Amino acid sequence: MISDRRKFILGSARAVGLMALGGLVWSAYIDEATASKLLLRPPGALSENDFLKTCIKCGMCVEACPYETLVLATPGDNKPLGTPFFEPRKVPCYMCPDIPCVPVCPSGALDIKSVSKNDKLDIDMAKMGLAVIDAKNCIAFWGIQCDACYRACPLLDKAIYLEYSKNERTGKHAFLKPVVDSDFCTGCGLCERACVTKKAAIFVLPREIALGEVGGHYVKGWEKADESQVDSSKSQITTTKISKEKPVDSLNDMKGLLDD
């Protein structure tokens, strides 16, 4: 006889089994989809982890973008589905002064405060990524005068400046090497778009990937602001007890050797 109890137990076991199976596949997918950190978010985006929590994927930033820079990830992009991103080599961020994409965000995943200065929108505050130069494939480092990225940069001479040095190979020319200053670079990607090489030799990476981190134990003593870190710290004098025995005595110390 098949009792209701047996049916119930089978039903419950089935439900648990299906939940476990579904959960496993589902979490594997989530893990995979959120593993890709190589994508550039719109200006003012929260850190990637908070962004994935907060973005409701409504696409209003995409609608607001006048240059069609921003797109929503679709299946096949290998990016978290429905979240906005941009690829500067295709369409860079043109850094609109009124930043139309940020105030329309209903969820706060794009944070107005992070792109405001004195309560006014300031796109120069944006930190979408950081331009990185592949010096081996940048023709300016070969000695050819290029400066395409330098001229494309909206923060010219701040985010990208040129470093002049003598070209020892020819003896009479100068290198005009582009250098990126991460304090100013917004990651808009206009340089990547402008780069003349076949595959861009300057490209934008997410800041968490492109930047190193010194750690708190290095302090620039020559910078007042950095030096202030140690203002509140107190010095402490420690003394180590010095043994009264002579060093030579340790050689004659037979203790522990002849005991047995």
Next chain:
Amino acid sequence: MTKFLFKHRFLIARRIIQISLMLLYVGGNIWGWMILQGNLSASLFLKAIPLSDPFAALQMFFAGAVISANIIVGAFIVTLFYFAVGGRVFCSWVCPVNIITDMANYLRRKLGLNQIEKKQPASRNMRYYVLVLSLILSYIFGVTAFELVSPISVTHRGIIFGLGFGWAMMLVIFLFDLLILKNGWCGYICPLGGFYSVVGKFSLIRVNHDEPKCTVCMKCKEVCPESQVLWMVGKQSLQVLSGECTNCGRCVEVCDDDALNFSLRTQIGDKK
């Protein structure tokens, strides 16, 4: 012709609403219309009223996000609306996936697949398990778990912003509903449907069954995507009170005996 239109009046109304909503969103994206901006996850109505998916907001809450006032107000408005008219009105009158699954269901009927396999080997409670699972996974991974895989979002986002490989997902749902499980996605799995079943449990607009008029032809049960809610047909004069009823009106239009009609709710709990 008039008879055909009358017999499909709710179907036509639903398609008009579904398609015009999508059109308004597409217009918002492409031509800059200001009527509905965004998509079904979150949108701005007439440049002023925020609307947002309460289930997405719930996942955000479980993921540990700081939920903005905008989203809370939007989710509240949407919840209130569906609380009044029937939660799963979203499913049959708004959701674009409904068009796909209705098509699969229609084909199933025409091809006689329902006769081959009369009983569906699955439990409709599965969607509540998926609902709970999506909240658990949102909590564990700190992301909105269902929103990352949702075919509903893929479809409406695809229509509004570009589809990518999203068509594959739509095809899979179509084939699943056609060949594997009758009404499989909407009626068994979709956690958003489950969520709205709960939201619309006490909604005002309900289908009413007038038992003396019923000739027990069972056409209503044949077309109903949630046929378990019509358990009273031919038995008792009762309102369809289950939250799982999508208020699609298919049973109302298919009934030749005027035994099923929309009505205002008159009682609180389902007797079954």
